[in-house]
Amino acid sequence: KAGVTQTPRYLIKTRGQQVTLSCSPISGHRSVSWYQQTPGQGLQFLFEYFSETQRNKGNFPGRFSGRQFSNSRSEMNVSTLELGDSALYLCASSWSGRADTGELFFGEGSRLTVL
Amino acid sequence: AQSVSQHNHHVILSEAASLELGCNYSYGGTVNLFWYVQYPGQHLQLLLKYFSGDPLVKGIKGFEAEFIKSKFSFNLRKPSVQWSDTAEYFCAVISNRDDKIIFGKGTRLHILP
Numbered sequence: 001k002a003g004v005t006q007t008p009r010y011l012i013k014t015r016g017q018q019v020t021l022s023c024s025p026i027s028g029h030r031s032v033s034w035y036q037q038t039p040g041q042g043l044q045f046l047f048e049y050f051s052e053t054q055r056n057k058g059n060f061p062g063r064f065s066g067r068q069f070s071n072s073r074s075e076m077n078v079s080t081l082e083l084g085d086s087a088l089y090l091c092a093s094s095w096s097g098r099a100d101t102g103e104l105f106f107g108e109g110s111r112l113t114v115l
Numbered sequence: 116a117q118s119v120s121q122h123n124h125h126v127i128l129s130e131a132a133s134l135e136l137g138c139n140y141s142y143g144g145t146v147n148l149f150w151y152v153q154y155p156g157q158h159l160q161l162l163l164k165y166f167s168g169d170p171l172v173k174g175i176k177g178f179e180a181e182f183i184k185s186k187f188s189f190n191l192r193k194p195s196v197q198w199s200d201t202a203e204y205f206c207a208v209i210s211n212r213d214d215k216i217i218f219g220k221g222t223r224l225h226i227l228p
Contacts, residue, residue, distance in 0.1 A: 003158075004158075035218075041220065042205065042218055042219060042220035043205060043218035043221070044218070045217065045218070048215075056213065056214055056215050058215070090158075104159075104161070104216070106159040108158045
């Protein structure tokens with residue numbers, strides 16, 4: 001079956017702009033979570049959605065937001081971009097996302113460069 | 116706050132050498148533990164996981180990890196590495212209290228042919 005699909009794969013923005021990234025989970029998976037990956041900080045959890053509700057949130061400013069649609073597809077938005085937002089943004093899906101199931105299936109990521 | 120520490124940021128080994136990558140976590144409650152691997156140009160994938168039971172878990176490609184609760188550790192091991200093991204390895208923890216997954220900063224493993 002198809003894996004997790006993220007679009008766009010690469011994008012370049014300038015400071016102050018906003019960006020929307022999209023994630024299509026594996027069919028049947030209801031949980032979608034987002035991560036920021038940078039060389040210095042590794043993977044940092046942004047938020048998790050389950051059945052269109054944000055179930056968990058990491059320690060990122062309010063400029064980072066997300067949503068999930070009824071078909072489980074998810075989008076994340078970053079407003080007022082800063083240079084430090086340059087990173088690989090990863091999406092992962094799982095059937096339930098609960099601690100007792102665990103395995104995350106990752107997409108290849110969207111690489112954002114902010115100039 | 117819950118955290119995950121991977122002590123080695125960059126490891127270089129020759130083929131056939133033994134590997135041990137350290138991982139320690141700070142949370143004292145019930146946790147589920149994972150190792151994920153990211154091969155060059157590929158997406159992150161699960162290597163192995165521990166939920167309960169035998170603290171020695173075996174994963175794909177000959178990897179294993181041992182959960183030592185008293186040391187809050189979940190070290191990854193492989194007796195004999197191959198060039199194809201060159202990748203970045205991430206340890207991760209989910210606590211049963213808040214369901215948030217915390218990743219370590221990763222260890223870049225480079226195997227010399």
